[in-house]
Amino acid sequence: MxxxxxxxxxxxxxxxxxxxxxxxxxxxxRPTISMNPDSEYIKTFEDLSLGILFDFEFYLPEADQRWVNLWVEKYENGKKASEPFGQLTYDLSPQEESEDHLGFGMINPNSEDTSLFLYGPGVKSHSSITDTNINNETGKATSWGYALGDEEELKLNLGEPTILATYRKSKDGSISTVDLKDEESIENMISENEFVLLLKIEVTEEKNE
CATH class of the missing domain: 1.20.5 (Single alpha-helices involved in coiled-coils or other helix-helix interfaces)
Known part of the structure; x- marks a missing residue:
């Protein structure tokens, strides 16, 4: 016994x-992602006063077996738009692993000819914005920022959408602080602001039929 x-x-x-x-x-x-606020891309944007750019360092192991979806969700007065404001999808790299930049940019966000683009390793999506609600108005405050910490390297779980950054326009002249790691805080931000954009990423694995 x-x-x-x-x-x-x-x-x-x-x-x-x-x-x-x-x-x-x-x-x-697991894939990892971190903010890259000192990148040459951002410096160029700032030097030329082009607008707003969120740049990230993105590491994707098993890149030849995975899909990456990067998109922007749009909310107006608390209601989510039926379609993404912008979307970029790429898949099945010929390399076993990938380490490169990806991000989201807004050119001339305070003008009537605002445009946005999403980019990743070897791919780019660009579109003009006809919805002028994104443009700043007198008496309305805007704010944007990363959802990641300065030194944070975030591990992404497969099949789990993750917020990377946000842009918002208030209903008045004030902007409140938001914890982008807290669901309730995010929901309050969406309901309390006139216009909100959420940059999200999701990595999925190819399914063998």
Missing amino acids: KRLIILIVTFIAVTLISVGCSDLYDKDK
Whole structure:
């Protein structure tokens, strides 16, 4: 009986170690993303006064088996638009891993000919904005920022949409502080502001038929 107990305990221990190692292995294969506020892209935008740019460093392991979806959700007076304000999807890189920039830019956000673009490794999406609600108005305050910390390297879970950045226009001249890691705070921001854009990313894995 004593020998049987030892065998059972040993089996459980080995199983737990194996599962633990497997979990660590899976986590090591998760994509990572971090903000890159000092990039040459942003410096160029600032030097030429082009508008607003969010730039990120993005690492994608197993890039030849994964899809990346980068998009902008639009909310007006608390209501979500039926279609993304902008969207970029790329997939199945010929390389086993990818490490490059991706991001979102708004050119001339305070004019009537505002345009936006999304970019990733080797791909880019560009569109003009005819909805003038994005443009700033007298008496209305605007704010934008990253959802990540300055030194934070965020690990992305496959199939889980993640907020990367936000742009918003208030209903009046005030802007409140928002915790973009808290769901309730995000919901309050959407309902309290006249216009909100959320930059999101989702990484999914190719399914073998």
